[in-house]
Amino acid sequence: MPGPALPSPSTGAPAASAPSAHGRRAPSGPRAGLVLATACLCQLIVTLDASIVNIALPAMGQSLGFGDSALAWIVNAYALAFGGLLLLGGRVADLAGHRRALLAGLALFGVASVLGGFAQTPAQLIAARAGQGVASALLAPISLTLIMVTFAEGAARARALGVWSMVTAAGSAIGVLLGGVLTDLLDWRWVFFVNAPLVLLAVVLALRSVAIARPVPGGRLDVVGAVLGTGAMSVLVYGLMETGRHPWGSTRTLVTLGAAVLLGLAFLGWEARFASAPIVRLGVLRARTAWSATVIVTLIGAAMLVGFYFCSLHLQNVLHYGPLAAGAAFLPFCAGVMAGSMAAGRLGARFGGRATLTGGLLLAGLGMLWFSDLGVDSGYLTAFVGPSVVTSAGVGICMVANTAMGTSGVARHEAGLVSGLLNAGRQCGGSIGLAVLSSLAVAATRNAAEEGRAPLEALAAGYDRAFVVTAVLLAVAALIAVLFVPGPAPKAAATGDASAR
Secondary structure (H helix, E strand, O other): OOOOEOOOOOOOOOOOOOEEOOOOEOOOOHHHHHHHHHHHHHHHHHHHHHHHOHHHHHHHHHHHOOOHHHHOHHHHHHHHHHHHHHHHHHHHHHHHOHHHHHHHHHHHHHHHHHHHHOOOOHHHHHHHHHHHHHHHHHHHHHHHHHHHHHOOOOHHHHHHHHHHHHHHHHHHHHHHHHHHHHHHHOOOOHHHHOHHHHHHHHHHHHHHHOOOOOOOOOOOOOHHHHHHHHHHHHHHHHHHHHHHOOOOOOHHHHHHHHHHHHHHHHHHHHHHHOOOOOOOOHHHHHOHHHHHHHHHHHHHHHHHHHHHHHHHHHHHHHOOOOHHHHHHHOHHHHHHHHHHHHHHHHHHHHHOHHHHHHHHHHHHHHHHHHHOOOOOOOOHHHHOHHHHHHHHHHHHHHHHHHHHHHOOOOOHHHHHHHHHHHHHHHHHHHHHHHHHHHHHHHHHHHHHHHOOOOHHHHHHHHHHHHHHHHHHHHHHHHHHHHHHOOOOOOHHHOOOOHHHO
């Protein structure tokens, strides 16, 4: 249901839309379009970088002399900094102002990218990747925050989120293709240098569209909360990343994950009882829209990353696709996400947010279940394209519907907080899902091998088990949507406060 327009100090243009609950008007027209372009370009930079580096890892290792274990830290350093700092990044955006935080994030990302391109040792490259992760932890929440404070709830925000989600999907697919092209035709260093023109363009757009916001009255950073929250997220992400080398039942894994739980409990206790200006106001999560959206996006994040990961492994390890061919094989998936994202707004207007979200989750779950039929003899056109389109269309629909629901009724000074929560949920969901389902897939592969199945058949059986569990995760998310997401409000209350839902 459309709610009151949110205030928008992030733009300076007069507006023709209805006044917000704070007496200000949401911008419209060319300035709002520039804000959307800025938000989408920042999101493209983040998603592109997350995938463009992966395909160049062997070339990086050979050029700089990485050992097998050290090479993984090119990815891990980014993931650790990004996942650990997302909550802090969202709150910093609220306190420092969106334009100031955005420009700082872009500057750091540009510098880290150039340093990564010129790196001469493994340590220098890993440090550059960590810098990119810190910058991404600022840029990812801000890109969503700009949409929240610029576009009023309802059709306008749904359309903007559709474009934003479409760019997110395109960035992942383009990153795989571009990484292969740059590495093959030029050099692996260009997967870093290519960020420079994108960052410069984003800075120009930000300076033209995002106005300097007034500081939040009485706003200050909760240092203790920031340390505890960042520590909990970082230790959790690190522990999950290390499960590939240390079993779940090992002392190291149990101690690491236990420390993450203790830090998380300490963070919640501090925020609830002692923090005068909490980095995460826990009252935000009392609204069903906020906590249910965070739980659902965590499950979606797990499904997306796990599905993408195991589809890629099946193409390369079972069907023997090369990296570039595997990247190109995901183009139907990218197209499906784009189509679903753009259709989500119209579906929401016709059927309501809860029905649209539930339908998208179920559609994605059916696609994942379809993927579980992949085998050694499965052809690309007959067995891969179909589930790719079904899954990706469902993902596009549910991502937009869930984000629109989770960002409804949010005050401007907490927009970055909610954006950080949603991004952190998706990142943690992906890390947890990948760690858990990788272990399940390995176990299923081992059991199939012990039953006497051929190596490739055993490998495919492990991947199929992961797809089935991923479908179950999406079904659980759909059940949460049915039980807890608020339904359409009565017409008489259509103009009421969104926070009352």
